[in-house]
Amino acid sequence: MSKQGMSTRVLLVCAAIAVVTGALGGAEGWLSVPVIAAVPFLYGFLLGVHALPGIVAQELFRLPGVALLTHVLAGLVGSAIAPVYIPQFLGTALMFGLIQEGVAALFRYRAWSWWRYLISALIIGAVVAVAVWFAADLAALPGWAQAAYLCLSLLGPVAWTVVGIQIGKALERAGAAPRRRVVRS
Numbered sequence: 001m002s003k004q005g006m007s008t009r010v011l012l013v014c015a016a017i018a019v020v021t022g023a024l025g026g027a028e029g030w031l032s033v034p035v036i037a038a039v040p041f042l043y044g045f046l047l048g049v050h051a052l053p054g055i056v057a058q059e060l061f062r063l064p065g066v067a068l069l070t071h072v073l074a075g076l077v078g079s080a081i082a083p084v085y086i087p088q089f090l091g092t093a094l095m096f097g098l099i100q101e102g103v104a105a106l107f108r109y110r111a112w113s114w115w116r117y118l119i120s121a122l123i124i125g126a127v128v129a130v131a132v133w134f135a136a137d138l139a140a141l142p143g144w145a146q147a148a149y150l151c152l153s154l155l156g157p158v159a160w161t162v163v164g165i166q167i168g169k170a171l172e173r174a175g176a177a178p179r180r181r182v183v184r185s
Contacts, residue, residue, distance in 0.1 A: 022077025044153025059168025
């Protein structure tokens with residue numbers, strides 16, 4: 001990769017990841033109203049699917065900017081599928097992408113173990129929990145549903161992050177990423 005920016009290969013693979021994960025995000029958008037109406041405590045888990053674009057891209061390329069780029073592109077794809085949610089998709093893309101990039105930057109883009117991804121997933125889960133709590137008026141639910149909502153909101157991004165890591169590893173095995181140099185000490 002050159003110092004001038006991302007290679008064409010990285011951009012194209014990030015775009016492909018965004019198409020697939022954006023389609024999932026668009027489907028989530030159409031499912032959100034019935035889920036919030038019928039079983040609102042599950043919504044935080046469902047919303048966690050939006051963690052996928054950046055995690056897959058980071059696991060695959062381990063480069064600055066790929067999470068944010070892939071999230072924004074996925075937000076645009078999701079917006080095409082569920083245009084009524086354009087502001088939500090783009091806001092979520094920016095927020096999740098910036099959180100994932102921020103956590104990676106804190107570790108200077110050198111820590112790529114599962115625990116590092118878990119940190120960003122838990123932060124995203126906490127943000128989701130607070131945002132949806134107010135948007136869906138979850139305070140009106142019984143105590144057990146509130147507790148389930150909080151747990152599922154934190155676990156949703158974690159579960160989707162684990163899925164994203166596995167997808168990234170599978171794409172790497174399939175040859176979608178450049179080979180990494182093995183540094184031996």
